[in-house]
Amino acid sequence: MLEVRNLTKIYRGLPAIESINFTIRPGEVVGYLGPNGSGKSTTVKIITGLVQPTEGGVFFQGGNIRHQLERYRATLGYVPEEAHVYTHLTGLEYLQLVGRLRGMSESLIDVRAHVLLRLWGLESWRHSPIALYSKGMKQRILLSAALLHNPSLLIFDEPLSGLDVVSARIFKDLLEELAARGKAILYISHVLEVVEQVCSRVIVLGKGKVIADETPAGLKLAMQRGSLEEVFAELVRQHDTRTTARELAEAISHA
Numbered sequence: 460m461l462e463v464r465n466l467t468k469i470y471r472g473l474p475a476i477e478s479i480n481f482t483i484r485p486g487e488v489v490g491y492l493g494p495n496g497s498g499k500s501t502t503v504k505i506i507t508g509l510v511q512p513t514e515g516g517v518f519f520q521g522g523n524i525r526h527q528l529e530r531y532r533a534t535l536g537y538v539p540e541e542a543h544v545y546t547h548l549t550g551l552e553y554l555q556l557v558g559r560l561r562g563m564s565e566s567l568i569d570v571r572a573h574v575l576l577r578l579w580g581l582e583s584w585r586h587s588p589i590a591l592y593s594k595g596m597k598q599r600i601l602l603s604a605a606l607l608h609n610p611s612l613l614i615f616d617e618p619l620s621g622l623d624v625v626s627a628r629i630f631k632d633l634l635e636e637l638a639a640r641g642k643a644i645l646y647i648s649h650v651l652e653v654v655e656q657v658c659s660r661v662i663v664l665g666k667g668k669v670i671a672d673e674t675p676a677g678l679k680l681a682m683q684r685g686s687l688e689e690v691f692a693e694l695v696r697q698h699d700t701r702t703t704a705r706e707l708a709e710a711i712s713h714a
């Protein structure tokens with residue numbers, strides 16, 4: 460469904476990502492992992508059509524997204540890590556705004572918004588400004604906004620951020636339901652324990668390049684490691700974290 464082909468982005472002469480290739484098929488939940496600065500956000504900005512690549516392209520159902528940006532965006536649901544929400548709007552007004560921007564009919568917006576608000580436990584807050592919502596409530600509104608138009612491609616960047624245990628559980632089960640309904644899902648996160656639970660495949664980035672694209676089980680087997688976290692540490696050759704932690708603690712205790 461989504462094909463990222465030979466994607467390169469150069470900022471000020473330096474590559475943020477270099478020759479990235481991968482596909483996401485319907486029904487797949489693909490984890491996109493990498494250390495800070497490895498190029499995850501840059502890839503997502505290009506996939507969502509916000510930034511143009513220096514080379515390569517993103518193809519949705521065979522066509523380059525640049526030639527069908529509006530139609531493509533209508534099939535895309537995106538939950539960014541740091542969202543700018545109009546906090547003076549109520550939860551219901553925000554969903555109505557998002558639905559109108561996506562060209563949905565008023566009656567469909569009304570039905571879907573009420574169901575989503577009820578299922579996320581936000582019904583009694585629907586007429587309150589988002590400014591009064593807790594972090595987890597805001598996150599549930601963002602998830603609702605991404606799902607409102609029933610997109611076929613979903614991109615979630617740290618979607619569990621701020622969610623309590625029950626909401627996080629609902630979200631993880633929801634991912635399974637959406638995948639079973641043929642959605643293609645890209646899941647960006649540093650929480651590898653969850654990635655291992657929810658992703659059918661993981662792509663690991665290191666310094667702007669894909670260094671692994673495998674199932675979590677395949678990666679663990681190939682690298683003879685017990686958890687995805689150990690595989691990740693090995694792949695990106697993270698330095699000795701214990702020593703760095705000790706040096707940090709010592710640095711602040713010596714004036």
Ligand SMILES: Nc1ncnc2c1ncn2[C@@H]1O[C@H](COP(=O)(O)OP(=O)(O)OP(=O)(O)O)[C@@H](O)[C@H]1O
Pocket residue numbers: 470471474475493494495496497498499500501502
């Ligand atoms: N607008 C920009 N101008 C210049 N350099 C940029 C720009 N955006 C990103 N970069 C650089 O590109 C590289 C990749 O950054 P990116 O934000 O994609 O990484 P990331 O994997 O999302 O990191 P994090 O996990 O910290 O969010 C970094 O070296 C970053 O400094």
